[in-house]
Amino acid sequence: MNLTLKVWRQKGPEVKGKMETYPVSDVSPDMSFLEMLDVLNEELVEKGEEPIAFDHDCREGICGSCNLFIDGEPHGPMNRTTTCQLHMRSFKDGDTIHIEPFRAKAFPVIKDLVVDRSSFDRVIQAGGYVSVNTSGNTLDANAIPVPKEDADMAFDAATCIGCGACVAACKNASAMLFVSAKVSQLSLLPQGEVEASERVRNMVAQMDKEGFGNCSVTGACEVECPKGISLENIARMNREYLKANVSPGK
Amino acid sequence: MTKLDAKIPEGPIDKKWTNHKNTIKLVNPANKRLIDVIVVGTGLAGGSAAASLAEMGYNVKAFCFQDSPRRAHSIAAQGGINAAKNYQNDGDSVYRLFYDTIKGGDYRSREANVYRLAEVSTSIIDQCVAQGVPFAREYGGLLDNRSFGGVQVSRTFYAKGQTGQQLLLGAYSAMSRQISKGKITMYNRHEMMDVVKVDGKARGIIARNLVTGEIERHGAHAVVICSGGYGNVFFLSTNAMGSNASASWKVHKKGAYFGNPSYTQIHPTCIPVSGEHQSKLTLMSESLRNDGRIWVPKKKEDAEAIRQGKLKPVDLKEEDRDYYLERRYPSFGNLVPRDVASRAAKERCDAGFGVNKTGEAVFLDFAAAIQRYGKTEAKVHGIENPSKEEITKLGKGVVESKYGNLFEMYEKITDDNPYETPMKIYPAVHYTMGGIWVDYNLMTTIPGCYACGEANFSDHGANRLGASALMQGLADGYFVLPYTIGDYLSDDIRTGEISTDTPEFEAAENEVKSSIDKLLSIKGTKTVDHFHRRLGKIMWNQCGMSRNAEDLKKAMADIRALRDEFWSDVKIPGDANEMNAELEKATRVADFLELGELMCLDALDRNESAGGHFREEYQTPEGEALRDDENFSFVSAYEFTGDPGKAVLHKEQLEFEAVEVKTRSYK
Numbered sequence: 061m062n063l064t065l066k067v068w069r070q071k072g073p074e075v076k077g078k079m080e081t082y083p084v085s086d087v088s089p090d091m092s093f094l095e096m097l098d099v100l101n102e103e104l105v106e107k108g109e110e111p112i113a114f115d116h117d118c119r120e121g122i123c124g125s126c127n128l129f130i131d132g133e134p135h136g137p138m139n140r141t142t143t144c145q146l147h148m149r150s151f152k153d154g155d156t157i158h159i160e161p162f163r164a165k166a167f168p169v170i171k172d173l174v175v176d177r178s179s180f181d182r183v184i185q186a187g188g189y190v191s192v193n194t195s196g197n198t199l200d201a202n203a204i205p206v207p208k209e210d211a212d213m214a215f216d217a218a219t220c221i222g223c224g225a226c227v228a229a230c231k232n233a234s235a236m237l238f239v240s241a242k243v244s245q246l247s248l249l250p251q252g253e254v255e256a257s258e259r260v261r262n263m264v265a266q267m268d269k270e271g272f273g274n275c276s277v278t279g280a281c282e283v284e285c286p287k288g289i290s291l292e293n294i295a296r297m298n299r300e301y302l303k304a305n306v307s308p309g310k
Numbered sequence: 311m312t313k314l315d316a317k318i319p320e321g322p323i324d325k326k327w328t329n330h331k332n333t334i335k336l337v338n339p340a341n342k343r344l345i346d347v348i349v350v351g352t353g354l355a356g357g358s359a360a361a362s363l364a365e366m367g368y369n370v371k372a373f374c375f376q377d378s379p380r381r382a383h384s385i386a387a388q389g390g391i392n393a394a395k396n397y398q399n400d401g402d403s404v405y406r407l408f409y410d411t412i413k414g415g416d417y418r419s420r421e422a423n424v425y426r427l428a429e430v431s432t433s434i435i436d437q438c439v440a441q442g443v444p445f446a447r448e449y450g451g452l453l454d455n456r457s458f459g460g461v462q463v464s465r466t467f468y469a470k471g472q473t474g475q476q477l478l479l480g481a482y483s484a485m486s487r488q489i490s491k492g493k494i495t496m497y498n499r500h501e502m503m504d505v506v507k508v509d510g511k512a513r514g515i516i517a518r519n520l521v522t523g524e525i526e527r528h529g530a531h532a533v534v535i536c537s538g539g540y541g542n543v544f545f546l547s548t549n550a551m552g553s554n555a556s557a558s559w560k561v562h563k564k565g566a567y568f569g570n571p572s573y574t575q576i577h578p579t580c581i582p583v584s585g586e587h588q589s590k591l592t593l594m595s596e597s598l599r600n601d602g603r604i605w606v607p608k609k610k611e612d613a614e615a616i617r618q619g620k621l622k623p624v625d626l627k628e629e630d631r632d633y634y635l636e637r638r639y640p641s642f643g644n645l646v647p648r649d650v651a652s653r654a655a656k657e658r659c660d661a662g663f664g665v666n667k668t669g670e671a672v673f674l675d676f677a678a679a680i681q682r683y684g685k686t687e688a689k690v691h692g693i694e695n696p697s698k699e700e701i702t703k704l705g706k707g708v709v710e711s712k713y714g715n716l717f718e719m720y721e722k723i724t725d726d727n728p729y730e731t732p733m734k735i736y737p738a739v740h741y742t743m744g745g746i747w748v749d750y751n752l753m754t755t756i757p758g759c760y761a762c763g764e765a766n767f768s769d770h771g772a773n774r775l776g777a778s779a780l781m782q783g784l785a786d787g788y789f790v791l792p793y794t795i796g797d798y799l800s801d802d803i804r805t806g807e808i809s810t811d812t813p814e815f816e817a818a819e820n821e822v823k824s825s826i827d828k829l830l831s832i833k834g835t836k837t838v839d840h841f842h843r844r845l846g847k848i849m850w851n852q853c854g855m856s857r858n859a860e861d862l863k864k865a866m867a868d869i870r871a872l873r874d875e876f877w878s879d880v881k882i883p884g885d886a887n888e889m890n891a892e893l894e895k896a897t898r899v900a901d902f903l904e905l906g907e908l909m910c911l912d913a914l915d916r917n918e919s920a921g922g923h924f925r926e927e928y929q930t931p932e933g934e935a936l937r938d939d940e941n942f943s944f945v946s947a948y949e950f951t952g953d954p955g956k957a958v959l960h961k962e963q964l965e966f967e968a969v970e971v972k973t974r975s976y977k
Contacts, residue, residue, distance in 0.1 A: 072888070090584045092723075098589055098839070105837045105892060110883050113891055115377060117550040119590045121719060122475055123381040138722075145722045170521055171889045178498060181378050185490040189483035190442045194362045194788045196433035198440040202397060205451025215444040215469055218476060222380055245444065252442045 061087040061153040068160045089149035113172040121145040124221030129160040134225035142286040162228035165271040179270040186266035187259040188242040217244040226281035232273030237281040240297035257304035314962045317749040318422045323968040327426045335800035342367030348530040350502045352379030355763025356536030357481030358787030364493035375501045380482040383550040387474025388595035390466035391780040393431040402463040404428045414460045415771020416921035423768045430789040441480040458776035460647035466777045471716045502557045503822040512759035523887040527815045529808030532758045539742035539764040543902045545846025547739035548593040554898040566754035567947035569747035569767030572913035577740030578651035582671040591738040596776040599644045601679035606663040608632045613663045642976040649773040649922045652737035675732035680705035743770040747947040751794035762786035772921025834879030838895040841876045858926040862914040873903040904954040918942045
């Protein structure tokens with residue numbers, strides 16, 4: 061396949077960026093999207109030009125590093141797929157593909173397609189954990205049975221990879237899906253329930269402080285989430301938040 | 311020659327760890343506040359170590375090259391984590407887990423370390439559940455288990471095919487809690503470039519800020535290397551693109567011995583290579599071998615027809631299929647350990663029975679499992695005389711609930727639906743059992759420098775059993791290092807802050823800067839990946855699944871030549887004072903080009919076959935690995951002398967008291 065790429069290039073955080081055009085030829089449909097970019101980058105290096113910077117690591121859809129905004133969609137046209145798992149068979153010969161970074165106030169661009177998502181880390185640091193030390197003297201793992209349904213729901217929420225697609229997809233750049241996934245996971249499990257109120261208050265406060273927008277329930281985040289994290293988590297977080305604020309003593 | 315002292319505590323094997331913990335020196339809480347520890351890497355070992363050390367009161371500085379500690383490659387581990395809980399009441403015990411691990415490692419690991427690993431395994435599960443890790447559960451609300459290769463009990467805890475992710479996010483959340491308290495200072499997008507020694511002790515590191523390119527000095531009373539394995543020396547592996555050996559290699563060059571470099575694990579069930587553009591390989595969890603049956607056609611002409619697309623695998627009759635693992639190893643069947651399964655796949659493909667275009671693939675087939683589960687489900691649902699379609703549908707549902715995410719990943723990559731047609735798989739580099747040599751306390755031969763998780767050599771011998779890497783990473787980080795490091799740090803309570811304004815730091819910083827300048831000044835004609843790919847081919851062909859003396863000698867010469875070419879013809883655009891991915895890769899590949907030679911040297915020295923190290927000259931008439939316990943029952947620990955091909959070999963003799971050393975058989 062032969063394709064035309066229009067790629068966002070930006071030298072650094074303070075420099076103005078713009079779209080540049082690159083033709084790529086002999087693309088195999090079995091290539092992953094990032095392998096196609098590898099080939100282009102190798103050509104650019106050979107020509108003495110600067111390769112395109114993008115984040116990526118595991119290339120099996122689980123680390124959450126890769127984050128390209130392809131043809132107007134986070135992670136491109138295929139649903140429930142990270143950029144690294146998108147393959148060129150999803151495109152046609154002659155296509156023009158637009159590649160941009162995930163854009164949000166809380167995700168400033170570092171270089172080209174690389175953005176700073178440390179705001180997500182700070183939201184987790186505000187309360188996305190159970191306050192238990194690693195003594196090795198905790199309860200036996202089977203001491204508290206957890207209904208399978210709750211455990212499965214907690215697991216589904218916990219599969220969030222923290223890529224930021226939800227934020228990039230949202231017209232308000234809201235991080236509600238990301239934050240609610242962690243709040244849900246821990247509030248569904250007896251181990252996390254103890255601190256549920258404080259957790260949700262602190263995480264929401266940090267989310268607002270980082271400059272993420274509000275949720276207007278368009279559902280774009282759920283559609284674009286590569287892991288299919290459900291909107292139900294946002295509903296659950298809203299309940300948790302309400303509960304925390306009407307009974308602040310808990 | 312330095313004597314290698316493994317510092318194994320006295321006493322019977324089941325009392326060693328307890329006795330050791332009771333007698334090692336402690337640091338009181340007030341003094342811990344005066345001590346700084348650097349942790350390099352934030353995977354299961356590094357994340358858990360950083361969190362635990364900070365909880366205990368030490369000031370921790372943690373480093374990762376990724377944009378967040380949550381992205382370390384432990385996250386990609388799929389299948390599960392072992393623990394001797396015996397929840398399934400199938401006769402499991404600490405001793406059995408210990409025994410299976412020793413045997414699985416082909417009697418080339420240190421008994422005392424492995425016993426300790428088995429001993430603390432149960433605490434890991436308790437700890438993770440307390441942290442909110444959502445393991446799979448049964449309808450009664452208790453934890454579920456599954457079975458893994460090389461064992462005959464169900465002791466593996468799991469969270470679908472995403473166990474590593476859930477465990478890592480557990481460690482990440484524990485770290486996050488300490489970051490919020492200021493007990494961990496987190497350095498994202500930072501790469502360790504060298505370790506700094508002062509008076510012979512590890513006292514800090516030189517790091518590069520990958521966003522600005524700035525070279526930074528960081529002092530500490532101890533340095534803990536948790537930077538994972540070196541599988542990417544092969545270019546194609548299941549490791550993440552950024553996984554690298556540089557932290558390990560840099561401490562090796564500063565005096566840490568490197569243990570068993572030739573012990574690499576080739577995992578039997580990975581998605582085969584599809585073309586030259588391939589950047590990495592993807593694992594299909596070993597848990598699939600619980601239900602998937604591995605086969606190739608019995609007749610070469612059928613294999614040929616399948617390769618050409620003239621025959622569909624589902625149309626091949628049962629009697630024309632060769633379930634070669636079940637045939638060769640009746641008692642373990644498809645659940646033989648990884649090294650055995652990988653070699654058996656290579657043997658069939660080399661003999662001309664491979665089933666994809668390149669002839670390097672075998673089938674992993676779920677049709678039988680779908681039928682078996684479907685029939686059970688039909689009974690459960692009270693369906694009498696279910697039709698074949700009903701059974702298949704129900705069976706697919708069960709398989710999906712167990713392996714859904716893996717099947718989905720397979721389909722995305724290959725465009726084949728594994729519910730309808732068997733998966734094609736082939737072995738790929740996955741894990742490195744070798745690593746930095748450490749004593750029982752996990753300290754390297756540099757005082758104050760420790761290594762945990764895949765970065766050290768200690769627990770898996772010549773072959774690692776499935777679901778043991780997660781166990782070891784968390785055991786080291788949560789339950790071993792936090793205790794043993796106190797023994798060393800107790801001498802440092804009056805040392806005070808480590809100044810980085812010293813000649814040692816200056817020299818190390820200058821060395822790093824000049825090495826980067828040198829790389830950038832070459833301005834040659836070929837990309838970093840070009841050299842990495844060529845190195846990978848040498849390693850895979852000559853130091854991969856099977857090795858021989860002649861090839862290894864040639865490989866060493868080829869690697870030296872390639873290294874020279876790299877240092878005279880590599881082309882790296884951009885400069886040092888910015889985000890520069892090509893420069894990052896170049897510094898890592900420069901180290902792989904040295905480490906690769908050491909791996910070949912070790913493979914050449916070890917005139918026997920053990921676990922993942924298979925020397926063609928040393929095999930039984932049936933083609934099984936032939937160990938030489940009389941001459942090779944030792945850990946190879948190499949001392950760097952300025953030239954990786956001339957490293958000096960030190961031997962740590964392995965003594966076995968609690969197990970009888972036997973020929974490893976899975977027949």
